[in-house]
Amino acid sequence: MLMANPATLRNLVKRYETLRRAHARLGTSESNRHLEDISYTLCVTTGTRTVADALTAAEAQLRAVPSAASVLSAAGPSEVQLTA
Numbered sequence: 001m002l003m004a005n006p007a008t009l010r011n012l013v014k015r016y017e018t019l020r021r022a023h024a025r026l027g028t029s030e031s032n033r034h035l036e037d038i039s040y041t042l043c044v045t046t047g048t049r050t051v052a053d054a055l056t057a058a059e060a061q062l063r064a065v066p067s068a069a070s071v072l073s074a075a076g077p078s079e080v081q082l083t084a
Helices: 006-026 029-046 051-064 068-075
Strands: none
Touching: 006 029, 006 051, 029 051
Protein backbone atom coordinates (compact mmCIF):
# COMPACT_ATOMS: atom_id res chain seq x y z
CA MET A 1 0.00 0.00 0.00
CA LEU A 2 1.30 3.46 -0.86
CA MET A 3 1.62 5.91 1.98
CA ALA A 4 1.60 9.66 1.69
CA ASN A 5 4.48 11.76 2.89
CA PRO A 6 3.70 12.42 6.58
CA ALA A 7 4.21 16.18 6.25
CA THR A 8 1.83 16.28 3.28
CA LEU A 9 -0.73 14.21 5.12
CA ARG A 10 -0.54 16.40 8.24
CA ASN A 11 -0.99 19.47 6.05
CA LEU A 12 -4.04 17.99 4.31
CA VAL A 13 -5.71 17.08 7.62
CA LYS A 14 -4.97 20.54 9.02
CA ARG A 15 -6.34 22.23 5.89
CA TYR A 16 -9.46 20.03 5.99
CA GLU A 17 -10.15 20.98 9.61
CA THR A 18 -9.58 24.68 8.88
CA LEU A 19 -11.85 24.64 5.82
CA ARG A 20 -14.52 22.62 7.64
CA ARG A 21 -14.66 25.26 10.39
CA ALA A 22 -14.66 28.08 7.82
CA HIS A 23 -17.54 26.49 5.92
CA ALA A 24 -19.50 25.96 9.14
CA ARG A 25 -19.02 29.63 9.93
CA LEU A 26 -19.52 31.09 6.43
CA GLY A 27 -21.72 28.56 4.66
CA THR A 28 -20.96 30.02 1.21
CA SER A 29 -20.77 28.17 -2.08
CA GLU A 30 -17.09 29.13 -2.25
CA SER A 31 -16.33 27.70 1.19
CA ASN A 32 -18.24 24.55 0.20
CA ARG A 33 -16.20 24.20 -3.01
CA HIS A 34 -12.93 24.53 -1.07
CA LEU A 35 -14.12 21.96 1.46
CA GLU A 36 -15.13 19.56 -1.32
CA ASP A 37 -11.75 20.01 -3.03
CA ILE A 38 -9.71 19.27 0.08
CA SER A 39 -12.03 16.36 0.98
CA TYR A 40 -11.44 14.82 -2.45
CA THR A 41 -7.68 15.30 -2.17
CA LEU A 42 -7.62 13.78 1.31
CA CYS A 43 -9.58 10.75 0.09
CA VAL A 44 -7.34 10.24 -2.94
CA THR A 45 -4.20 10.62 -0.84
CA THR A 46 -5.35 8.02 1.68
CA GLY A 47 -6.98 5.68 -0.87
CA THR A 48 -10.43 5.97 0.71
CA ARG A 49 -13.90 6.97 -0.48
CA THR A 50 -15.29 8.97 2.44
CA VAL A 51 -13.88 11.79 4.53
CA ALA A 52 -14.47 9.83 7.73
CA ASP A 53 -12.46 6.91 6.34
CA ALA A 54 -9.78 9.30 5.06
CA LEU A 55 -9.37 10.90 8.48
CA THR A 56 -9.18 7.48 10.14
CA ALA A 57 -6.60 6.30 7.61
CA ALA A 58 -4.58 9.51 8.00
CA GLU A 59 -4.57 9.13 11.78
CA ALA A 60 -3.40 5.53 11.51
CA GLN A 61 -0.66 6.39 9.01
CA LEU A 62 0.57 9.32 11.07
CA ARG A 63 0.56 7.26 14.26
CA ALA A 64 2.77 4.67 12.52
CA VAL A 65 5.40 7.29 11.61
CA PRO A 66 7.68 8.53 14.38
CA SER A 67 7.79 12.28 14.82
CA ALA A 68 10.92 14.18 13.83
CA ALA A 69 11.68 14.94 17.49
CA SER A 70 11.61 11.27 18.50
CA VAL A 71 13.79 10.30 15.52
CA LEU A 72 16.36 12.94 16.44
CA SER A 73 16.46 11.94 20.10
CA ALA A 74 16.71 8.25 19.20
CA ALA A 75 19.63 9.00 16.87
CA GLY A 76 21.64 10.38 19.76
CA PRO A 77 23.79 13.46 19.81
CA SER A 78 24.57 15.14 16.54
CA GLU A 79 28.03 14.73 15.05
CA VAL A 80 28.06 18.44 14.35
CA GLN A 81 29.24 20.53 17.28
CA LEU A 82 28.51 24.21 17.50
CA THR A 83 31.21 26.45 18.84
CA ALA A 84 31.15 30.12 19.80
